[in-house]
Amino acid sequence: MIDLFTAALILLGCLFCLLAAVGMIRLPDTLTRMHAATKAGTLGAGLVLAGVACCFGEVDTVLRALLTLVFLFLTAPVAAHLIGRAAYRTGIQLSSQTWVDHLDDDMGAGRRPEDIHPQQSKPQHRGEGVPGDVDWTRSCHRSEDV
Amino acid sequence: MIPANSPIVQLAARSGLFILAVGMALAVYRIVRGPQKADRIIALDLFSILVVAFLAIYAVLSAEESFLDVAIAYALVAFLGTAAFARYLERSASPGRRKHDPNFEGAPRD
Numbered sequence: 001m002i003d004l005f006t007a008a009l010i011l012l013g014c015l016f017c018l019l020a021a022v023g024m025i026r027l028p029d030t031l032t033r034m035h036a037a038t039k040a041g042t043l044g045a046g047l048v049l050a051g052v053a054c055c056f057g058e059v060d061t062v063l064r065a066l067l068t069l070v071f072l073f074l075t076a077p078v079a080a081h082l083i084g085r086a087a088y089r090t091g092i093q094l095s096s097q098t099w100v101d102h103l104d105d106d107m108g109a110g111r112r113p114e115d116i117h118p119q120q121s122k123p124q125h126r127g128e129g130v131p132g133d134v135d136w137t138r139s140c141h142r143s144e145d146v
Numbered sequence: 147m148i149p150a151n152s153p154i155v156q157l158a159a160r161s162g163l164f165i166l167a168v169g170m171a172l173a174v175y176r177i178v179r180g181p182q183k184a185d186r187i188i189a190l191d192l193f194s195i196l197v198v199a200f201l202a203i204y205a206v207l208s209a210e211e212s213f214l215d216v217a218i219a220y221a222l223v224a225f226l227g228t229a230a231f232a233r234y235l236e237r238s239a240s241p242g243r244r245k246h247d248p249n250f251e252g253a254p255r256d
Contacts, residue, residue: 007154010162013162014199018168025176041192049199056211064218072221078225079229079232083184083188093181093182
């Protein structure tokens, strides 16, 4: 019974890791790729480590596997935060389907919606106008008005 | 009998290693291809997470639990490497962005 449970944990974790890698390939821009890699990758490796902890009989080995799991869960969000911050500040190219960039307004960094979408002045989604024709980029508070 | 010796766990571990190898290949593709530096750093981070899972499964397959120590040490080094890469990326921000960013250390340098 316990071996079925262990095998299921290991296989499920590996499949989540594969999902993270597929998201790395398929998703359109840096921030969405980071979302796939960090969340699915951490969950997958966590499931694998939990399965490995079930495999061994000795207490110290189980503790080592669980220590690796805790360490991974502590450091992965910190690393993702550091990369995301650095990536945004270096002015990465966002996906062409990005409508709202609230952080840009908060930072007052001078990056307007026209900079995100150089070709089109108004956000378009799959060839049609925004539902209700609301200009989402204007609905948020801009910091230079303060 | 501990679960590590049962044939079901052995089969799951072997197929898991194969799946992780495919995931590593996809991550390496993104490292080579990634259009921006941040993409490469993220792919490297994912690669190191996959290596930690790989080492943990290999510890089961080889019945050698010291591979778990290797996994802990690798996770630590990978985190430090990712943090260092993020610092490097932030320091090499383009001057146009830096000028507008009041929180960036050393913003008035140029």
